[in-house]
Amino acid sequence: MALPETMQAIQIKQFNAPYAVPQVAVPKPKSNQLSIRIKAAGFCHTDLMALNNEFNSPLPYIDSHEGAGVVEQVGSDVQGFVKGDHVGCINFDSSCGECPDCSAGRVIYCDRPQMKGLTIDGAWAEYMVADARTTVKIPESVDLVTAAPLMCAGLSVYGGIKKAGVPPGGSIGIIGIGGLGHIGTQLAKAMGYKVAAVDIKQTSLDLVNSRRLKPDISLLATEDPDGQGAQCYAGKVSWARCRCSRHRKQPAFDFAAAITRKHGTVVLLGQPDKGITMSFYNMIFRDLKLVGSLIGDTSDAEEPMNLVNDHKVEIKIKIWKLDQAEEMRQEYLSGKSEGKNVIVL
Numbered sequence: 001m002a003l004p005e006t007m008q009a010i011q012i013k014q015f016n017a018p019y020a021v022p023q024v025a026v027p028k029p030k031s032n033q034l035s036i037r038i039k040a041a042g043f044c045h046t047d048l049m050a051l052n053n054e055f056n057s058p059l060p061y062i063d064s065h066e067g068a069g070v071v072e073q074v075g076s077d078v079q080g081f082v083k084g085d086h087v088g089c090i091n092f093d094s095s096c097g098e099c100p101d102c103s104a105g106r107v108i109y110c111d112r113p114q115m116k117g118l119t120i121d122g123a124w125a126e127y128m129v130a131d132a133r134t135t136v137k138i139p140e141s142v143d144l145v146t147a148a149p150l151m152c153a154g155l156s157v158y159g160g161i162k163k164a165g166v167p168p169g170g171s172i173g174i175i176g177i178g179g180l181g182h183i184g185t186q187l188a189k190a191m192g193y194k195v196a197a198v199d200i201k202q203t204s205l206d207l208v209n210s211r212r213l214k215p216d217i218s219l220l221a222t223e224d225p226d227g228q229g230a231q232c233y234a235g236k237v238s239w240a241r242c243r244c245s246r247h248r249k250q251p252a253f254d255f256a257a258a259i260t261r262k263h264g265t266v267v268l269l270g271q272p273d274k275g276i277t278m279s280f281y282n283m284i285f286r287d288l289k290l291v292g293s294l295i296g297d298t299s300d301a302e303e304p305m306n307l308v309n310d311h312k313v314e315i316k317i318k319i320w321k322l323d324q325a326e327e328m329r330q331e332y333l334s335g336k337s338e339g340k341n342v343i344v345l
């Protein structure tokens, strides 16, 4: 079936402007691409950063890098996909193929990467084209609305847990139980770790404690808004290692370092406005290691999908329509949002 000429999409024509849904041209797949009829596409904090022009995105662009849908057309050079396949697209789309990291096979660290919803068109549209090499098949048992947030949030938090390098049976602390964090506590439990959940909102802790794969301990950090007293937890909590989620404030990072036991690893996933600092005391006298974690690649996307499927990880999803995107953004900005927001088409 031929693709239609036009479609609805949340196209960003101007930075710092409300979301709108104009009619735009339907993209045609190149030889290495798939055309995907989008069924669900998630909202990520990075979308707000892009809207604030923090990534120098070329205008106009279609937002969202957490898309899932059904293959409609297959590019002439693509192998392994057929029309009708259920697929998800990770946020990283394609690489230059020439830079040192591309040559070394670390394509997500490419010097000139193309990212959906940031440097090229993303998934808040009826159709999207995507490089087949960064597209993953979704098993029939995982519904597309659940699969969409796994393409960035699930993959990112899974990558962060892996990067902590904690041996089986060890302990993981997750600071910030938002869209990523509430998936992370469940994935970490499914992976066999002891898990501590930390947030400043009791409702966020209540959410993860209501899940079958609930954390072993949850810590409300509100008595400690500046992170100054976080050391009090250090003596009590023997968690081996810790990862820091997307909190944009230094106290969350200080808290993560404070509750990480000696010789542990703090993994940074968030992108705080003012950066982060690590004290020499934590690095020298407590031998903490600080590592960052970028999104994984398609090979990393399959395991979290299997964990979600096999262990019945329950992602809290609020469903919106395309024309409700601005309402969704405002709710997120108000701080009332919990779990993941997903636009369903």
Ligand SMILES: [Zn+2]
Pocket: 044, 045, 046, 065, 091, 152, 153
């Ligand atoms: Zn994202």
Ligand SMILES: [Zn+2]
Pocket: 095, 096, 097, 098, 099, 100, 101, 102, 109, 110, 111, 112, 113
């Ligand atoms: Zn490259």
